Amino acid sequence: MIAKGVTLRGLEVFEALASSGSVAQTAKITGLSQPAVSQQLSKLEDALKTNLIEHNKRPMRLTPAGHSFLTRARSALGELRMAQSELTVMDLAHLSALSIGMIDDFDNDLTPRLATILADSLTGCKFKLITAPSHEISNAIAEKQLHIAISAKTGQMMEGVLEFPLVRDPFILVAPKGALKGGDLVSQLHDLPFLRYDEDQLISRQIEAHLARQKLSFPQRFELGSHLALMAMVARGIGWAVTTPLGYMRAGRFHDEVEAFPLPFKPFSREIILYAGIDWAGDVPRNVADTMRQLVQRHMIDPAMEKLPWLAGELRTLDA
DSSP, X not given: OXXXXXXXXXXXXXXXXXXXXXXXXXXXXXXXXXXXXXXXXXXXXXXXXXXXXXXXXXXXXXXXXXXXXXHHHHHHHHHHHHXXXXXXXXXXXXXXXXXXXXXXXXXXXXXXXXXXXXXXTOTTOEEEEEEEOHHHHHHHHHTTSOSEEEEEOOXXXXXXXXXXXXXXXXXXXXXXXXXXXXXXXXXXXXXXXXXXXXXXXXXXXXHHHHHHHTTOOOOOOEEESOHHHHHHHHHTTSOBEEEOXXXXXXXXXXXXXXXXXXXXXXXXXXXXXXXXXXXXXXXXXXXXXXXHHHHHIIIIIHHHHXXXXXXXXTSEXXXX
């Protein structure tokens, strides 16, 4: 029997605090006041009869018991959230057609999961789902070739298109394991080639624009259209790259040969957005967006936090 005082709200507060390391940030995430956040955590620790957080540390850090409990708590919350999301997205039987475009960053895990969740409730509906780079997906929704599109935000306003924020995805540095020794990382970057994304891709344009703002220039040697090919070259020690945590998690097969670091220059991030034609202003895009946030949290953000805990508060889902 679950101990009295272990509440769903308390688990949500603990999960948010473990990710952010800050009572103030947790209050913002959960919509509670800071005293209420502290009270929820205190009640949970009292119920469990153990400290989950090292309260004298800033930012707050988990105790060994807290780390162990967090794994179980996230699993339980993930199951509840997915059950809720699947129920809310189930009401699609009235649709005669639905076309969705998905950023290819989600190919490995999220796109198949979303497809099966939707397909279960699309009785008699003509359903189309495509995956492509962000610039192709955003062009397709702008030209009304898709009902719903999930891609990185382009920064351009699209007439007749609604936006539902999903994820903040900060850029990170990836390098061959052991290639960077700490200290002044920027100077070390000139010792290895910079591996670029294909210049036609939105992510490439975002990275190049930011490097230019920082007055950083690297020789143009390698340009790759495949994210996995780029990560494979990093793993082989050929060079380093700028990518995002979602991209890093997509390339799990290379994690043993790759190291990830916070950017050694001014940080920046991209946003993943769900776009919907203005004729789709009802519950369908909103429910799909809710489901995507839950899928990203459970299958990408939570595992990323285990591997890259310094991303706490940076890689996160965005409020509707």
